[in-house]
Amino acid sequence: MITSQKPIEIINIITHSSRIKTFYLKLKDKIRVVPGQFMMVWIPDAEEIPISISYFNGLTIGLTIAAVGETTRKIHELKIHDYLYVRGPYGNGFKIPKGVSKIWIVGGGYGIAPLLLLAKKASSMNIEIVSFLGARSRDELLFYDQFKLFGPVFVSTDDGSEGFQGDVATLVEKYVDSLKADLIYACGPEALIVKLIRLAYNHNLNLQASLERLIKCGIGLCGSCCLDPLGLRVCKDGPVFPLRILIKLNEIGSYYRSFSGMKVNFK
Amino acid sequence: MSINVSLGSLTLRNPTILASGVLGTTASSLIRVYRSGAGAVVSKSISIKPNEGYKTPVIVDLGYGYINSMGLPNPGLDEMIAELKIVRDKKVKLFGSIFASDIDEFKYLANKLTDYVDALELNLSCPTKVGVGLEIGKIPWMVEEITREVCKASKVPIIVKLPPLVTLINDLALAAEDGGASAVTLTNTAKAMKIDIFSKKPVLQGVYGGLSGKALKPLSLACVFEAYEVLSIPIIGCGGIYSWEDALEYILAGAKAIQIGSAIATEGLSIFKKICSGIKKYLRENNINRIDDLVGLAHRR
Numbered sequence: 001m002i003t004s005q006k007p008i009e010i011i012n013i014i015t016h017s018s019r020i021k022t023f024y025l026k027l028k029d030k031i032r033v034v035p036g037q038f039m040m041v042w043i044p045d046a047e048e049i050p051i052s053i054s055y056f057n058g059l060t061i062g063l064t065i066a067a068v069g070e071t072t073r074k075i076h077e078l079k080i081h082d083y084l085y086v087r088g089p090y091g092n093g094f095k096i097p098k099g100v101s102k103i104w105i106v107g108g109g110y111g112i113a114p115l116l117l118l119a120k121k122a123s124s125m126n127i128e129i130v131s132f133l134g135a136r137s138r139d140e141l142l143f144y145d146q147f148k149l150f151g152p153v154f155v156s157t158d159d160g161s162e163g164f165q166g167d168v169a170t171l172v173e174k175y176v177d178s179l180k181a182d183l184i185y186a187c188g189p190e191a192l193i194v195k196l197i198r199l200a201y202n203h204n205l206n207l208q209a210s211l212e213r214l215i216k217c218g219i220g221l222c223g224s225c226c227l228d229p230l231g232l233r234v235c236k237d238g239p240v241f242p243l244r245i246l247i248k249l250n251e252i253g254s255y256y257r258s259f260s261g262m263k264v265n266f267k
Numbered sequence: 268m269s270i271n272v273s274l275g276s277l278t279l280r281n282p283t284i285l286a287s288g289v290l291g292t293t294a295s296s297l298i299r300v301y302r303s304g305a306g307a308v309v310s311k312s313i314s315i316k317p318n319e320g321y322k323t324p325v326i327v328d329l330g331y332g333y334i335n336s337m338g339l340p341n342p343g344l345d346e347m348i349a350e351l352k353i354v355r356d357k358k359v360k361l362f363g364s365i366f367a368s369d370i371d372e373f374k375y376l377a378n379k380l381t382d383y384v385d386a387l388e389l390n391l392s393c394p395t396k397v398g399v400g401l402e403i404g405k406i407p408w409m410v411e412e413i414t415r416e417v418c419k420a421s422k423v424p425i426i427v428k429l430p431p432l433v434t435l436i437n438d439l440a441l442a443a444e445d446g447g448a449s450a451v452t453l454t455n456t457a458k459a460m461k462i463d464i465f466s467k468k469p470v471l472q473g474v475y476g477g478l479s480g481k482a483l484k485p486l487s488l489a490c491v492f493e494a495y496e497v498l499s500i501p502i503i504g505c506g507g508i509y510s511w512e513d514a515l516e517y518i519l520a521g522a523k524a525i526q527i528g529s530a531i532a533t534e535g536l537s538i539f540k541k542i543c544s545g546i547k548k549y550l551r552e553n554n555i556n557r558i559d560d561l562v563g564l565a566h567r568r
Contacts (some may be wrong), residue, residue, distance in 0.1 A: 003328040004327055004329065005324060005470055007462070007463075009310040040323075043326055044463060048325075049323070087328070153426075162334065216325050216326075216337070217325060217335070217337075218326075219532040221289050221326070221333075221528070221529065221531060222288075222290075222335075222337055223291060223296050223311070224292070224340070225294070226295060226296040228294075229295045230295060231290070231295035231296035231297070231299030232299075233290075233292065233296075250498050257292075257342075258342075259319035259340060260343070261317075261340060261342040262317055262342040262343070263342075
């Protein structure tokens, strides 16, 4: 665990699309990472943001970052041998219970990133994996070729440029009766998570989903990422929650809280 | 064995209190902390208007403490009242923390909040926000005047939270007492900073932050010890309490209750129960009936 903001050298950068890059960092000390955990990532003169880990091999970590705001755009300007400041990993990741032999992995957009690390781990445990990946378009589809190494992959795109045209939750629903799995793992936009919670609940399937809220401190103190009505913290109690918790979180799909703590409704 | 404590007219089921600024914005979070064993919970500091606080990074983990510069984020008075109502409906012992830039604002907040809390804690000591914190809390006559006016505007007891300025603490604590405070919280965080030697810039976006956690404990403890010698009103100790032993040190220095914040990051929410059971065990083993019999014992020479 890296506890305070520490500059780490970028040893490789892979550009996935005009919006998404993966930065590989060489750590000096070994850390332990559970798929689904995140790092707090910072560069001077920008904000510190939570980024999930998409690659890990003991001394190298991969952070997949979409350029969606001022800070992430600044990070995208960095080159190999530049430095990213990181601390972490933080939070509770995906759990693989004993006896699980077949899983589905469902990812939307850059939510696919932490699921790659999960797929790698599950595959090493000889677990059968079926993946469902959704993106805006073929260009933005993350890690398609890598997921193919682990088993069948079903793809959806909003514009129909690859696979099924529509959202990935609808794609999952088409197969829900014909494919059986012990557990579904999910990460992606909140609308996707809401649909999967409903789907899992209605079909009596088990689910673990990674949630996103405003994370400021990352260590469970400031309370900016607390979820109603249980007061659970995304950064410390999550970001991955099991179905029995997810069904109780009535703010999911309904609202989130802004920098001041004010409720903001999802459109 | 009962470990309830009284702070003037307030009675708490145990002496552990959630410190302001930590997990205190939403009702569900405050309720969760109370249910995990706190004797009372203090809300995040409330202002009239919503405040976004500083941009991240807002915290540096030093290993021996934290420096935070949240910048008093809160959704403002109206939104916070909605949350506090939910908390009170669950029979939670609740203190509302408030901050403002002048006496009229303080009075307004106190007046609006008085029906929704068991006590108000005046944050006169935030080290990161210019014009609303430390600038007020280091000047005794201002502390006294604000306390007096807020007491008039409020039906509930007023607690004044002061900065860890050991050399000034007696004057400040007496000013709060003279102004009519029912208790003082000693102390808030200490003004501090961290510089990144690679970029040669401060790490925290607010430049300064407040030092909390283990590094703060000896400072706050000395403030409690000093102030106990001159005060008649009860003291709530706060700063780097991680264990029942830490809590006991504060009690022996003169605190009747203690607040917990930073330790939650590493010890989790079970810390409230752990500290209570540690204190109970200590009382039992030493044949002491109540916490009050321990308060200030370290002053015997």
